[in-house]
Every structure is written in C-alpha cells, then in structure tokens.
Amino acid sequence: MSDYYSQEFHGPYETFELGDFPLENGARIRGLKLAYATFGTLSPEKDNAILFPSWYSGTSKILEQAYIGAGRALDPGKYFIILVNQIGNGLSSSPHNTPPPFNAARFPALAVADDVRAQYRLVTEKFGLEQLQLVLGGSMGAQQTYQWAVQYPNFVRRAAPIAGLARTTPHNRLLVSTFIEAITSDPAFDGGWYERAQSVHRGLRRHARAFVAAGLTPAFFNQEAWRDSGFSSLEDFIIAFAENHFLPQDPNNLVLLASKWRDADVSRASQGVLAEALARIKAKTFVIAIQDDGFFPLEDIAAEQALVPNSELKIIPSIWGHLALFGLDQGFNKAIDAILAELLAVA
Amino acid sequence: MSDYYSQEFHGPYETFELGDFPLENGARIRGLKLAYATFGTLSPEKDNAILFPSWYSGTSKILEQAYIGAGRALDPGKYFIILVNQIGNGLSSSPHNTPPPFNAARFPALAVADDVRAQYRLVTEKFGLEQLQLVLGGSMGAQQTYQWAVQYPNFVRRAAPIAGLARTTPHNRLLVSTFIEAITSDPAFDGGWYERAQSVHRGLRRHARAFVAAGLTPAFFNQEAWRDSGFSSLEDFIIAFAENHFLPQDPNNLVLLASKWRDADVSRASQGVLAEALARIKAKTFVIAIQDDGFFPLEDIAAEQALVPNSELKIIPSIWGHLALFGLDQGFNKAIDAILAELLAVA
Incomplete structure (x- = not known):
C-alpha cells in the first residue's frame, strides 16, 4: 500500500465496516470499508449533521483544509460535519488496498x-441519523449530492451540488474518457497489472496535463495567475501543482473513479428520464456553478437546475475555473461560504 | 509515401520548387516543395489574387470544398485564388515525403x-504578384495570415484571420502539447522512427478524441448535432469523423505541424512585443472569431484584434465550435461568406 493514502498524509480518519456489499451491477465488494472524518459534535437532537463526500482524486483531507473551520460556513462549532471518502479514492475500499483476487x-x-x-x-x-441538514459536494461530489437528494429525498433537507452534474453529458463523458486513456495507454499500466504504481508515472503526468488544460481557465494561464501561488514558471506550476497531485496516486484508483464519473446518471432508476429523477428532490437546493468551468459548462449546470423543484442557481466567478474547488482562490472561498451560509439559514 | 497524400485524394495540385531553403532557426530544408492549387484567372493587372494557406491536418482540398465556388465570396469567376499547403502538411515538403537523412x-x-x-x-x-487582395486562413491558417500581414505589410491589402491567434497563448500551448503527446506517447511512434505510419494508429485515435473534445462545443454533443450529418451514434461519429480524419495521416507530419502551431508568435521579430508586431499591419483586417471556440476563446481573439490598427472583430456563432471551419455548418458558411464579401468590397 502506498504511503500516500496513509493516516500521516490524509488523517486522522476513521473506518466504517460494511461487510460484503452488493453493487447495482450485480458485483459485490468484499469487506467494504468507508473512510470518513468528522468535525464538531452531533447535537442531542441529531439535527446538525452535514455530509460532504469527496471528489475525483481527492480525499477528506482537502475538504477539511479548504472548507471547514471556525467562522466558515461549515463551522464545527455549530455543525457535525461528516467528510466521507468515495469508494475507490484510496482511503475507502479501493483497487490498491483490496486483497487479491479482488484487487487492482x-x-x-x-x-x-x-x-x-x-x-x-x-x-x-x-x-x-434520520436527516441530514445539508449534503454538499464539488465535482464528483456534486454527483453524489444529487444522487443523495434523488435517492433519499426525505433524508436530505438541503443540498448544494457544486460545479458538477446529476448526469454526465456526452461531451463530459468524452473528456473524462481522454483522461482515462492518458493513464491506461501507458504501456507500464499493463491493463491495471503494474507491479509498482510509480512505473505508470508517464501516464499519470500526461493525465495531469490534460486535467489542468481543461480544469483551469484560459485567463488563468494568460494572466499567469500561478504566480500568486509562488510558482516560478508555467512549467514549474504544472509539475509542482498538477503532476505532483496525481503522481503519488494509484492508477487503478483513478481509473475506477473516472469511470464512475463518466457513467454518473441519477436517472438510471427513472428509466433514463432526468426530469423525473430530479423532480423527486425535496431538499432546498442551491445549485452552484463556477463561471468558466471547463469541465462543467454553466449552461449544462443551469439546464439541470431548472429541473430541480425547490432550487436556485448560484454562480461564482473564478479565474481558477473548475479547480477553484481546491480552495486556492480566496474570492471563491468567500463566495462559497456566503452561499452555504445562506442555504443553511433557510428554515 | 502514403496514398492519402496523393493527387487522387487531394489533387489536382501543383508544385513550386524552392531549392534549398534556410529556416529562421538556422536549419535548412533541402529541395523545398510547396504544393498549391489555383482557381480562377489572374487578371492582366494582377489585381485579383487571394492567398489562402491550409490549416492543421488539412490540405488545399478541404479549403476548396468548403470555401471556393461560383456565388461564394471566394468566386473563381472574379478572383484568382491560390490555396497553398503549409510545409509539413503532407502535400508540401514534409517529414514523410522527404528523402533520408532529412526525413521523419x-x-x-x-x-x-x-x-x-x-x-x-x-x-x-x-x-x-506585387500585392494580394486578401490573405485569409482558419486556425493555423490564421497564424499564417497574421504573419503575412505583419511580415509583408505593403503586400497584403486585406486580411482575414479566422478562429486563430497571432501568438499562441499559454493555455493553447498546453492544449496543443497534450495533442502532441497523445501521438508521441504511443510506443509504436518510437521517437518518430516507426516503419509504418499505420502502426501508430492507437496514438492517432487518442489524438482524434482529444481533438474533438476541445474542437466541438458541449452543445454539439448535448444536441446530438452529429445526427444532422447522418451518423448513427456519438461513437459512430467519433470513429467515422474524427478518427477517420487523422488515421491515414503521417504522425511525424502531425507532430511537426502541431509544434509549429504551439510556437506560433508574430512578435518574434519585435522582441516579443505583440502590440508592436500587430501595429505594423496595414491591411484592412477582419478578425473573425467563432463564438464558442474551445481552441481559441473569443476573449483571446478579441484581445489581439484590439491591437490591429485598421481592424474589426466579427463573431460567428456555431454549434460546431472551432470545427465549423470544416464547412459542415451551412449557417457558418453563409456568415463567413457575407463577412468575406464585405471585406472584399472595401476599397
């Protein structure tokens, strides 16, 4: 197991054991573990819980660093916040930490x-818990947020899908497929049977470059906004920010997550009728878009928001584009806090 | 030599021999050949000539099919139109048709x-010729158009760079680099020393998918606009339209062209000062942008247009995005004709 996914780098986190867990497609995960981290204290009435699932290539740690804190909208002094790691993200059960024969x-x-x-x-x-005050998530976390609100409409009181879609569009499917291929086309990937994750570093580096080419705005590059974060050149930024983010991760984990992203569709239980699926949502919902998001265009996010009954569209500009989610744009952080605070204040 | 680049598929075209040709970087092309096709008749006064250089992965043939015709703005009944093939495009001197040791x-x-x-x-x-009535080009052809107007300001009476930039932006450089890597990362590419171009088909297919992911608008995919062109599914379209376009091409040719695209910069002769380079342009210039161009964002095109003295910005919407250049959107074709006719009518 890679050190990258250890308590040292991503903890403290705890683990919930679910035993053998049947999947929608008929397969089964043996001994499923969900890794999670909590902040704050659950009230005696259990009426202050917030759930925040992780996103692609991220863990509960980046959510903690970028969104949780005293004085923030997600204030552990007021709320009991559960950051949960998606299956496959390296902390919860994943290709790299599952014993043979079900591994990799x-x-x-x-x-x-x-x-x-x-x-x-x-x-x-x-x-x-019998209710969540808020479910929120960014990107792949927005997919989970939508799915929560559709699948358990009475359980989710408020929802905030951020920079993501309930159903992946054909364009986004294609884009994500190119990310997957950047990794799997590396001969060292060997159909997922590499001995050492690090030997796939060329594929991971290619993936990182394709990822930031779409994930950041053209204006970010034009204005050399990476200078604000202390990088010495664009190449320095790409290596130190983008390649460095993906290099220590397990290629099978990333491919599994990206495949889940590609195939996300809340309408699967509604015969593919998206309007019908989204009409089930009872949560007060703020659909939050990033203005120039190269992954999830504003018009696609707005089109889904129009199908969510009790919802509002909130738009945040950021030169960081989709990757504003990472929390490096203080303007974005202030804006998202204001929006989440407004949503949490709704009775 | 591949049949793809033959007179059968891309002719008729003629060849102009330039002998040994020194390059800006100190290298030399031995026995440079420029392939070109002409339409219409040069007037006795030689005052009706138009030059139209090719774009990335295209030849004079697609320009002919998409832009030339009786009743079109580029009417061979009125103008003498020279379609010239970029060096490296497979018809002019290129890696695949140059004899050893200077090949591949x-x-x-x-x-x-x-x-x-x-x-x-x-x-x-x-x-x-002593003057060109118009130089125009799309995408990499726009790069050539800008360079013409900067390099020979008295020679170019009118200019129409379409969906392209005078200097490649950092974001566009990164995007084009990922296209190059999609090809060069294929083990069969072998540093450019493959025996058969077709053995690099995996890299070419990957390149094709990354290319259309950025080259077409998200709306194109959402609305399944490929149906209008008779494709049966998105995958059918990607294979038959995108993969089929690149598969028969020579990988070294594409990498050479893409590298030229990546490094394009009219300001090289002006110590990198773009405003100074563009201020040299004397041509009446219509800078033409495609509304939702995933390769060349409108704001980047507009920023350059603002630096061109006698210019106007013209914007054409198309669901085909950058690939509207291919001529499959009749609305785009009508719009571009109207704009070019207006420009040609300027005294």
Whole structure:
C-alpha cells in the first residue's frame, strides 16, 4: 500500500465496516470499508449533521483544509460535519488496498448510487441519523449530492451540488474518457497489472496535463495567475501543482473513479428520464456553478437546475475555473461560504 | 509515401520548387516543395489574387470544398485564388515525403514565418504578384495570415484571420502539447522512427478524441448535432469523423505541424512585443472569431484584434465550435461568406 493514502498524509480518519456489499451491477465488494472524518459534535437532537463526500482524486483531507473551520460556513462549532471518502479514492475500499483476487484491475466498477447507499448506512447505522441538514459536494461530489437528494429525498433537507452534474453529458463523458486513456495507454499500466504504481508515472503526468488544460481557465494561464501561488514558471506550476497531485496516486484508483464519473446518471432508476429523477428532490437546493468551468459548462449546470423543484442557481466567478474547488482562490472561498451560509439559514 | 497524400485524394495540385531553403532557426530544408492549387484567372493587372494557406491536418482540398465556388465570396469567376499547403502538411515538403537523412524525425522544426517567406516566393516568383487582395486562413491558417500581414505589410491589402491567434497563448500551448503527446506517447511512434505510419494508429485515435473534445462545443454533443450529418451514434461519429480524419495521416507530419502551431508568435521579430508586431499591419483586417471556440476563446481573439490598427472583430456563432471551419455548418458558411464579401468590397 502506498504511503500516500496513509493516516500521516490524509488523517486522522476513521473506518466504517460494511461487510460484503452488493453493487447495482450485480458485483459485490468484499469487506467494504468507508473512510470518513468528522468535525464538531452531533447535537442531542441529531439535527446538525452535514455530509460532504469527496471528489475525483481527492480525499477528506482537502475538504477539511479548504472548507471547514471556525467562522466558515461549515463551522464545527455549530455543525457535525461528516467528510466521507468515495469508494475507490484510496482511503475507502479501493483497487490498491483490496486483497487479491479482488484487487487492482479486478476491483468491480461501481455507480454513484452504490456510494450513496453505503454512505446512507454510515450515517444511519453509525450515527443514528434520520436527516441530514445539508449534503454538499464539488465535482464528483456534486454527483453524489444529487444522487443523495434523488435517492433519499426525505433524508436530505438541503443540498448544494457544486460545479458538477446529476448526469454526465456526452461531451463530459468524452473528456473524462481522454483522461482515462492518458493513464491506461501507458504501456507500464499493463491493463491495471503494474507491479509498482510509480512505473505508470508517464501516464499519470500526461493525465495531469490534460486535467489542468481543461480544469483551469484560459485567463488563468494568460494572466499567469500561478504566480500568486509562488510558482516560478508555467512549467514549474504544472509539475509542482498538477503532476505532483496525481503522481503519488494509484492508477487503478483513478481509473475506477473516472469511470464512475463518466457513467454518473441519477436517472438510471427513472428509466433514463432526468426530469423525473430530479423532480423527486425535496431538499432546498442551491445549485452552484463556477463561471468558466471547463469541465462543467454553466449552461449544462443551469439546464439541470431548472429541473430541480425547490432550487436556485448560484454562480461564482473564478479565474481558477473548475479547480477553484481546491480552495486556492480566496474570492471563491468567500463566495462559497456566503452561499452555504445562506442555504443553511433557510428554515 | 502514403496514398492519402496523393493527387487522387487531394489533387489536382501543383508544385513550386524552392531549392534549398534556410529556416529562421538556422536549419535548412533541402529541395523545398510547396504544393498549391489555383482557381480562377489572374487578371492582366494582377489585381485579383487571394492567398489562402491550409490549416492543421488539412490540405488545399478541404479549403476548396468548403470555401471556393461560383456565388461564394471566394468566386473563381472574379478572383484568382491560390490555396497553398503549409510545409509539413503532407502535400508540401514534409517529414514523410522527404528523402533520408532529412526525413521523419529529422525533418527540421520550423516557424510560421518560414512558411510565409516560402509562400512569398511562390506568389512573387511564380505569379509575379506585387500585392494580394486578401490573405485569409482558419486556425493555423490564421497564424499564417497574421504573419503575412505583419511580415509583408505593403503586400497584403486585406486580411482575414479566422478562429486563430497571432501568438499562441499559454493555455493553447498546453492544449496543443497534450495533442502532441497523445501521438508521441504511443510506443509504436518510437521517437518518430516507426516503419509504418499505420502502426501508430492507437496514438492517432487518442489524438482524434482529444481533438474533438476541445474542437466541438458541449452543445454539439448535448444536441446530438452529429445526427444532422447522418451518423448513427456519438461513437459512430467519433470513429467515422474524427478518427477517420487523422488515421491515414503521417504522425511525424502531425507532430511537426502541431509544434509549429504551439510556437506560433508574430512578435518574434519585435522582441516579443505583440502590440508592436500587430501595429505594423496595414491591411484592412477582419478578425473573425467563432463564438464558442474551445481552441481559441473569443476573449483571446478579441484581445489581439484590439491591437490591429485598421481592424474589426466579427463573431460567428456555431454549434460546431472551432470545427465549423470544416464547412459542415451551412449557417457558418453563409456568415463567413457575407463577412468575406464585405471585406472584399472595401476599397
């Protein structure tokens, strides 16, 4: 197991054991573990819980660093905040940490709905919750947020999908497919049977470059906004920020997550009728878009928001584009806090 | 030599021999050949000539099919139109058709300014021109158009750079680099020393997918606009339209062209001062942008247009995005004709 996914770098986190866990597609994960971290104290009435699932290539740690804190909207002094790691992200059960024969390339593909079902067991069985005050998430976390609100409409009081979609568009599917291919086309990937994750570094580096080419705005590059974060050149930024982010990660983990992203679709249980699926949502929902998001264009996010009954569209500009989610744009951080605080104040 | 680049598929075209041709970077192309096709008749006063250089992965044939015709703005009944093939595009001197030892991976890198200098010799030595009524081009052809107007300001009476930039932005450089890597990372590419171009088909297919992911608008995919062109599914479209376009091409040719694209910069002769370079332009210039161009964002095109003295910005919407240049959107074709006709009518 890679040190990258250790308590040292991503902890402290705890683990919830779900035993053998059947998936939507008929496969089964043996001994499923969900890794999570909590902040704040659950009220005696259990009416202050917030759930925040992780995103692609991220863990609960980046959510903690970028969104949680005294004086922030997600204030542990007021709320009991559960940061949960998606299946496959390296902290929860994943290709790289599952014992043979179900490891690596044999780890089963899964759907967003499987994660949400597992998370439902976490919050009900472990914490005895009957309602979540808010479910929120960015990017792939927005997919999980939508799925929560559709799958458990009475459980989710408020929802904030940020910079993500309930159903992946054909364009986004294609884009994510090119990310996957950047990794799997590396001969060292060997169909997922590499001996050392690090030997796939060329594929991971290519993936990182394609990722930031779409994830940041053209204006970010034009204005050399990477200078604000102390990088010496664009190449220095790409290596130190983008390649460095993906290099220590397990290629099978990333491919599994990206496949889940590509295939995300809340309408699967509604015969593919998106309007019908989104109409089930009872949560007060703020659909939050980043203005020039190269992954999830504003018009696609707005089109889904129009189908969510009790919702509002909130738009945040950021030169960081999609990657504003990482929390390096203080303007974005202030804006997202204001929006989340407004949502949490809704009775 | 591949049949793809033959007279059968891309002719009729003629060839202009330039002998040994020194490049800006100190290298030299031995026995440079420029392939070109002409339409219409040069007037006795030689005052009706138009030059239209090719773009990335295209030849004079697609320009002919998409832009030339009776009743079109580029009407051979009125104008003498020269479609010239960029060096490296497979019809003019290129890695794949140059004899050893200067072939394949040893074909020298070159700059847009080298093409323009060679084309200047074509139009002056072969046709005895002293002025061009119009230079126009799309994408990499826009790079050549800008370079023409900067390098030979008295020679170019009107200019129409379409969906392209005078200087490649950092974001565009990164994007084009990922296209190059999609090809060069294929083990079959072998540093450019493959025996058969077709053995690099995996890299070419990857390149094709990354290319259309950025080249078409998200709306194109959402609305399944590929149906209008008779494709049965998105995958059918990607294979039949995108992969089919690149598969028969020579990988070294594409890498050479893409490198020229990546490094394009009209300001090289002005100590990198873009405003100074563009201020040299004397042509009446219509800078034409495609509304949602995933390669060349409108704001980047507008920023350059603001630096061109006698210019106007024209914006054409198309669901095809950058690839509207291919001529499959009749609305785009009508719009571009109207704009070019207006420009040609300027005294």
